[in-house]
Amino acid sequence: EDQVTQSPEALRLQEGESSSLNCSYTVSGLRGLFWYRQDPGKGPEFLFTLYSAGEEKEKERLKATLTKKESFLHITAPKPEDSATYLCAVQSDRGSTLGRLYFGRGTQLTVWP
Amino acid sequence: SAVISQKPSRDICQRGTSLTIQCQVDSQVTMMFWYRQQPGQSLTLIATANQGSEATYESGFVIDKFPISRPNLTFSTLTVSNMSPEDSSIYLCSVAQLEGSPLHFGNGTRLTVT
Numbered sequence: 014e015d016q017v018t019q020s021p022e023a024l025r026l027q028e029g030e031s032s033s034l035n036c037s038y039t040v041s042g043l044r045g046l047f048w049y050r051q052d053p054g055k056g057p058e059f060l061f062t063l064y065s066a067g068e069e070k071e072k073e074r075l076k077a078t079l080t081k082k083e084s085f086l087h088i089t090a091p092k093p094e095d096s097a098t099y100l101c102a103v104q105s106d107r108g109s110t111l112g113r114l115y116f117g118r119g120t121q122l123t124v125w126p
Numbered sequence: 127s128a129v130i131s132q133k134p135s136r137d138i139c140q141r142g143t144s145l146t147i148q149c150q151v152d153s154q155v156t157m158m159f160w161y162r163q164q165p166g167q168s169l170t171l172i173a174t175a176n177q178g179s180e181a182t183y184e185s186g187f188v189i190d191k192f193p194i195s196r197p198n199l200t201f202s203t204l205t206v207s208n209m210s211p212e213d214s215s216i217y218l219c220s221v222a223q224l225e226g227s228p229l230h231f232g233n234g235t236r237l238t239v240t
Contacts, residue, residue: 017168044226056218056231057169059127100169104226113159114229116169 016040019101019117026091026124034086034120036101044106046084047114048077051098060099091124098122128153130232132219138238139209146205147235149219154199156223160192163216163234172217175202209239 018037026032038046045064049057061070063079070077074095076087086099098121102114129152139145149158158175173194174182181194196202206213216236220229 045228047228049231054233054236056130056220056233059228059230062228102169102229113171113174114169118166118168 017101017103017115017117019099019120021120022118023121024123026088026122028092028124028126029090031087031089031091033088034099034101034122036084036086036117037082038084038101038103038115040103040105040115042106044104046079047102047104048084048086049100049102051100051119057100088122091122093124093126096122096124127230128155128221128223130219130221130230132232132235134235135233136236136238138240141210141239143209144205144207145209145237146203147217147219149202149204149232151200151221155221156199157221158196158202159220159222159229160194160202160204161218161220161231163218169218172204175204206237209237211239213237214239 016039020035045062047062048060050060051057061077066079066081068079074089078085098119100116100119102116104114131150133148137145160172161169162172163169171184172187172192175194175196177196177199191207193205216234218234219232222229
């Protein structure tokens with residue numbers, strides 16, 4: 014069964030304190046791994062797609078990396094506005110539902126000044 | 127990316143009643159999906175909304191409980207029927223242009239059933 018596990022569940026960082034979020038996945042045939050950011054009361058906002066092991070994507074203070082078993086979202090020198098829940102999702106190239114994403118439960122990040 | 131509008135943004139409903147949630151996209155999209163997000167849980171796919179035909183439901187979700195319509199490439203509705211408190215959740219519409227392309231989400235409908 015396809016599964017996505019994110020850790021830690023919650024992370025508190027001081028402003029400027031870099032860290033990483035983890036997303037471990039088990040999927041039959043990875044088509045893509047997606048990172049989203051979700052603010053309270055909002056829908057998930059797309060950040061990155063990674064397609065193959067070794068791939069990296071960057072956006073401002075965020076960098077996503079991918080291996081065959083997991084992905085990391087590295088946050089460099091975070092600011093309070095980076096506080097949000099970060100969701101990881103995978104898409105399989107098998108199964109009957111085209112475009113379906115399997116989501117993890119997310120990591121709730123709080124950055125305090 | 128497409129702009130997705132969901133209505134209502136929130137509602138409080140009595141058990142046994144039904145609520146229809148609307149999803150409007152500002153451009154034609156190939157794929158539309160309905161997800162449910164319960165507190166502390168991961169987003170769960172309810173169904174794929176198929177244009178001009180019956181929706182495709184995931185295991186554990188049935189058409190009688192969650193009827194879905196998609197009359198065109200920019201609009202879909204999800205109805206939560208005969209509601210119970212267990213249906214209290216956030217319901218999210220999402221769209222994608224192509225298989226393999228990222229999903230984009232509306233801001234969701236926060237439903238509370240009393």
